[in-house]
Amino acid sequence: MNSEHAANLTGSIIGLQRTIEKFQKDIDNGRIDFVVAPIEDDSLKNAFPYIQHLVSPNPDHATQLKDLSTRLKALETQLHLRSQWFPPTPTSTTITPLPSILDIADLTTAINLLSHIVASTDPSQTLSPRASFTKYTWSWDSEWKEFYTHIEASDIYIYLSRWKYNPQRNMWEHVNMALSNTTPEDAAEKLGAWQDWRWDEEWGEWCLDVRDDDGSPVVEGERCGVFPSRWQVDGPGEWIYVGGVGQAW
Numbered sequence: 001m002n003s004e005h006a007a008n009l010t011g012s013i014i015g016l017q018r019t020i021e022k023f024q025k026d027i028d029n030g031r032i033d034f035v036v037a038p039i040e041d042d043s044l045k046n047a048f049p050y051i052q053h054l055v056s057p058n059p060d061h062a063t064q065l066k067d068l069s070t071r072l073k074a075l076e077t078q079l080h081l082r083s084q085w086f087p088p089t090p091t092s093t094t095i096t097p098l099p100s101i102l103d104i105a106d107l108t109t110a111i112n113l114l115s116h117i118v119a120s121t122d123p124s125q126t127l128s129p130r131a132s133f134t135k136y137t138w139s140w141d142s143e144w145k146e147f148y149t150h151i152e153a154s155d156i157y158i159y160l161s162r163w164k165y166n167p168q169r170n171m172w173e174h175v176n177m178a179l180s181n182t183t184p185e186d187a188a189e190k191l192g193a194w195q196d197w198r199w200d201e202e203w204g205e206w207c208l209d210v211r212d213d214d215g216s217p218v219v220e221g222e223r224c225g226v227f228p229s230r231w232q233v234d235g236p237g238e239w240i241y242v243g244g245v246g247q248a249w
Contacts, residue, residue, distance in 0.1 A: 002201065005121075006084040012114060013075055014087060015096065016107065020069050022098045024062070032056040036103040054101070064104050071111055075118050082122070109232070112154035113242060129197040129206050140184040145177040147187060156242065160191065161229040162210065167221030175224070191226065200227075 026034060037055045079085040120132075136149040136158070148159040162175040192208060200207040208226040230242045 007086040027057045116154045145182040157231045165223040
């Protein structure tokens with residue numbers, strides 16, 4: 001993890017710490033009706049399973065915030081020990097408005113993701129593609145035509161996805177393989193051997209340079225590569241991209 005990624009990670013941790021401190025003060029000050037909770041009416045719950053409402057905080061919410069704060073402090077300590085804690089300087093600090101509604105589930109998901117990033121970018125671990133990939137069990141997704149693994153602790157799915165760099169737009173674009181005729185055997189063959197993978201310093205993750213097989217003309221400056229990409233499921237059939245290209249995993 002380079003210094004830029006470490007600074008971004010530090011900023012994310014500090015932002016969540018400030019958010020939790022703000023809600024803890026709200027609880028201490030007796031603020032009411034600002035915690036997201038599912039509706040309790042069974043008839044409404046069955047008809048509208050995703051409807052939520054706001055309730056006043058209870059002792060359980062205070063305990064959950066304390067636990068989340070402890071987890072963030074542990075992540076901060078880990079980065080300090082690795083000399084990767086880079087808080088913004090006072091002159092460069094931008095005051096970001098803090099949220100007014102407390103959603104414990106969202107906070108937990110964010111901290112799970114940060115925990116996964118901190119753990120998987122520990123420089124004490126051997127930097128090799130074999131060490132990074134073989135610690136997971138990979139399966140074939142027959143719908144998306146990609147290999148994936150599920151990190152149960154953070155409920156994150158990591159897909160080995162193809163991305164293409166578009167020099168005209170100066171951005172990486174995800175290549176949808178779902179409509180291709182790729183088989184698991186074809187995909188495994190294209191993933192190559194361990195020595196074919198290289199560490200991409202810019203993105204802070206492993207990359208396999210591949211040839212674009214969609215038949216389109218090759219544009220100067222265009223690149224195509226396979227990167228680990230993180231996704232989460234948010235409701236039936238709804239997938240949310242939570243990072244991968246451009247972030248260490």
